[in-house]
Amino acid sequence: MAEAGSGPAFDRMGAEVVGTRRGLFTLVLKTTTLSVLTLGVYSFWARTRVRRWLWSAMRLGGTPFEYVGQPLEKLMGFVIAAVIVAVYLGLVVMVLIFASLQIWLSPAPGIAASFALILPVYWFAQYRGMRYLLNHTRWRGIGFSMRPGAWRYSGLAIFWTILSAATLGLLWPVRTQRLWRFRAARAYYGDDHFRLTLRARDLIVPFVPVLAVLWGGAALAFFGGAIEDQDALVGLVMLAVPMLALAWLYWRVVSFRRLASSLAFAGAAGLSVAPRTGRVLGIHMGGWVLVGLLLIVGAIALFFGFVASFFGFVASLPALDLETLATASPATVFFAALLFYLTFFLGRGALRMVFVTFPLIRHVGETLTVQGAAEVNAVRAGEVRHMHDADGFANLFDLGAGV
The missing domain is CATH 4.10.860 (DNA Excision Repair, Uvrb; Chain A)
Known part of the structure; x- marks a missing residue:
């Protein structure tokens, strides 16, 4: 397979990722704190600010990308998606459990089938999350976009997942190639779409x-x-x-x-990227160790801070026991549990972004080149494909929170 990096040097564009982890850490520390204090409401604004920082840090040919998503879109999309998924799963689960009790006299088969039905929704959300990110990304004033096709993508994923399981994993590379090809054929930059030229057997x-x-x-x-x-x-x-x-x-x-x-675009244009397995492994291991340590330290500090605030005996904290904590009101216990829940999940996502996701983006960006600069420069603005309901479905599965 010929990769995209074989053209003349003057017809190539290199990529770079500017910005530092310190700058990103400062941003996510502020946004995560506000998200926790507002019980998660600010998280939609936080996600928008972090994405704008990341997009502006990624530059191709010296020009930064631009993220144009709006926080209110995410908030409304999340609410709509939560209602739809709750009703869908609620009704389906009730029907399956009822049928399971009638047929097998046990709810276990119905519960298992209910969990299996989450997968189509997951792949549906995955496609919509990617589509939203592309539809709200600009470069040189021209937007990326992706055509609708979430349900077809979900059906394709189900089909190839079943075949992969039936062949004990042998067809998993084919599944991967088919899903990439489906997404690439529906992804556009301006008025030109991408194409995947790699064959499944090469994987x-x-x-x-x-x-x-x-x-x-x-x-x-x-x-x-x-x-x-x-x-x-x-x-x-x-x-x-x-x-x-x-x-x-x-x-x-x-x-x-x-x-x-193997992604081709606009005639002769294409990509070349060369991430290294050892480097990726090092980023994951070092990053997740730091995330774990910071979460443990943060959880301990939050616990003692909460106890000191609600019980008012900082000097007697060493004498704290379960009997004393049992005197807390149900409202206090609920608020504390909610605060710990939000801090852990929002904090984990924020720290993952700083110590895992951003270093991975920077590593890939350092190896990325685009061949066919003349072809790319000739691209014109295409049809604007806006998603008013944002990536709410993706956020339910923590897909829209990342990149």
């Missing part, structure tokens, strides 16, 4: 380590007798899980590199 080799760990572990468990020996089974799991994690990370990095580098 099979990077996926072999994943299959080797899965199939090898299953063979040892069933045919090697490990499934009958609890100690051997525990040891096998402890060995297979980190090996599978490494194999999966390798697959994700290599498949992303090949897929993204």
